[in-house]
Amino acid sequence: xxxxxxxxxxxxxxxxxxxxxxxxxxxxxxxxxxxxxxxxxxxxxxxxxxxxxxxxxxxxxxxxxxxxxxxxxxxxxxxxxxxxxxxxxxxxxxxxxxxxxxxxxxxxxxxxxxxxxxxxxxxxxxxxxxxxxxxxxxxxxxxxxxxxxxxxxxxxxxxxxxxxxxxxxxxxxxxxxxxxxxxxxxxxxxxxxxxxxxxxxxxxxxxxxxxxxxxxxxxxxxxxxxxxxxxxxxxxxxxxxxxxxxxxxxxxxxxxxxxxxxxxxxxxxxxxxxxxxxxxxxxxxxxxxxxxxxx
Numbered sequence: 465x466x467x468x469x470x471x472x473x474x475x476x477x478x479x480x481x482x483x484x485x486x487x488x489x490x491x492x493x494x495x496x497x498x499x500x501x502x503x504x505x506x507x508x509x510x511x512x513x514x515x516x517x518x519x520x521x522x523x524x525x526x527x528x529x530x531x532x533x534x535x536x537x538x539x540x541x542x543x544x545x546x547x548x549x550x551x552x553x554x555x556x557x558x559x560x561x562x563x564x565x566x567x568x569x570x571x572x573x574x575x576x577x578x579x580x581x582x583x584x585x586x587x588x589x590x591x592x593x594x595x596x597x598x599x600x601x602x603x604x605x606x607x608x609x610x611x612x613x614x615x616x617x618x619x620x621x622x623x624x625x626x627x628x629x630x631x632x633x634x635x636x637x638x639x640x641x642x643x644x645x646x647x648x649x650x651x652x653x654x655x656x657x658x659x660x661x662x663x664x665x666x667x668x669x670x671x672x673x674x675x676x677x678x679x680x681x682x683x684x685x686x687x688x689x690x691x692x693x694x695x696x697x698x699x700x701x702x703x704x705x706x707x708x709x710x711x712x713x714x715x716x717x718x719x720x721x722x723x724x725x726x727x728x729x730x731x732x733x734x735x736x737x738x739x740x741x742x743x744x745x746x747x748x749x750x751x752x753x754x755x756x757x758x759x
Contacts, residue, residue, distance in 0.1 A: 491732040492520040496534040497544035498619070499525040499664055500568050500682035501721055504752030505544065508745045512736050519732070528619040529553075535724045536560055541733050543724035546619055546682075561729075562722040565740060567755035569683040569710045570620060570627075570717040573668065573695045575675045580604040582699040585716070589628050591678065592645040594656030599676060611658035612667045612679035613643040620664075624680050627717060634660065671695050680717075683710070684753030710755045721754070 497505050502525040513519045526534070531543035536557030546568060549560060572588065574580060580603055583591070590596040591609055599607045614621050616634060621643075625632060630645045635657070642657040661667045667679040668686065672694045683705065689695045697705050700716050709715040729737045739745045746756040 491516070491518065493522075493542060493733060493736060494540045495521065495523045495542040495544075496526050496531045496540040497523060497542070498528055498531060498546050498721065500546060500684055501544050501565065501749065501752070501754060503684065504566075504745075504749040504754060505542075505740065507748045507752065508740050509736070511744060511748070512739050516732070516735075527617055529617070532557065532560065532724060535726055538726065541725070542729075542737070545722045545724050546719055547623065548722070557726070559726050561725050561727060563725075563737065563741065564757060565721045565723045566746070566749040566757060567710050568719050568721045569705060569715055569755075570623060570680050570719070571683050571686045571697045571705050572678060572680055572700060573671055573686050573689070573697055574678045575671055576694055576696050577675055578604055578607075578678075578696060580698060581696070582702060584701055585628060588700070589630065589647070592628065592630060592656060592658070593647065593654035597656070605675075607676040609656070610670075610674050610677040611656055612670045612677055613645075613658040613660050614664070614667060615641075615660055615662050616643070620680065620682070623717075623719065668695060682753075683755075687753040707755050707759075711759070 495505065502523055506523040509521045509523060513521065528545040528547055531545055532549065532553050534540035535543040544565060549562065572583060578599065580599060583602065587596065587602050592611060596602055597609055599605050599609060616632065625645065629648045631648045632643050632645045635642050641660045643660050644654045644657055646652055646654040659670065661670065664681040664685040667681055668689050671677040671679050686695065686697050690697050699705065703709055703715050705715055710718040723737060723740060725733065725737065750756050
């Protein structure tokens with residue numbers, strides 16, 4: 465079995481690590497991708513396999529930093545990142561190549577019955593720091609605010625607090641862990657202890673279960689739940705979360721998702737990347753709740 469990895473020197477080790485047993489010759493791709501695009505990449509891989517007999521693949525979700533590292537070290541052939549490379553990553557892995565794959569956005573979600581439809585940047589800051597502790601203070605019901613965050617290793621936390629001028633610290637561990645946000649540079653700790661979840665789906669589940677909850681999650685995960693009528697995506701600073709606003713970046717929390725490879729993708733990896741960026745792959749990323757590169 466032939467494993468497609470960025471370095472042929474890692475061929476045997478990669479095959480053993482991935483658990484590929486001896487079998488008729490085939491091509492295999494190990495992928496470590498951002499949680500926000502696991503579904504469309506996996507769907508595209510299944511479509512690719514249908515026209516490539518013997519093709520096998522694994523798609524494992526992880527944070528952007530872990531995805532970049534996996535591709536850089538040769539543990540994965542393909543990654544997906546929700547941000548450009550950091551300077552230290554460029555230095556450590558100089559051969560990495562990033563290609564825009566689709567557009568995504570971090571969206572603010574509240575319970576489906578919460579009447580609040582728009583929040584300003586200041587209101588989001590106040591919700592996160594505890595300055596606003598009841599939804600009636602921002603036009604909602606008389607309901608206590610319950611914030612749901614993500615583990616600090618997740619790239620979405622850094623993205624979120626950077627956009628809103630916040631910093632955080634954590635307390636506790638495991639299910640008892642909480643995250644407190646405060647204004648960047650401030651010595652005053654926030655008063656809101658936000659619950660911490662490991663996945664976006666867990667965060668959404670907590671919002672669904674609690675009328676006073678809010679969280680921030682990728683568009684793809686949120687749009688699926690909103691379509692089911694279980695959560696509501698709110699506008700930010702009067703800008704609605706629409707395909708056009710995300711593509712032109714007028715929505716403040718829009719971001720580009722990049723495919724990550726070690727060097728220009730060749731062979732089967734190159735064919736698969738071409739499919740991800742082509743009409744079929746772009747259609748599948750839209751089906752997964754993301755926004756295609758072109759209208």
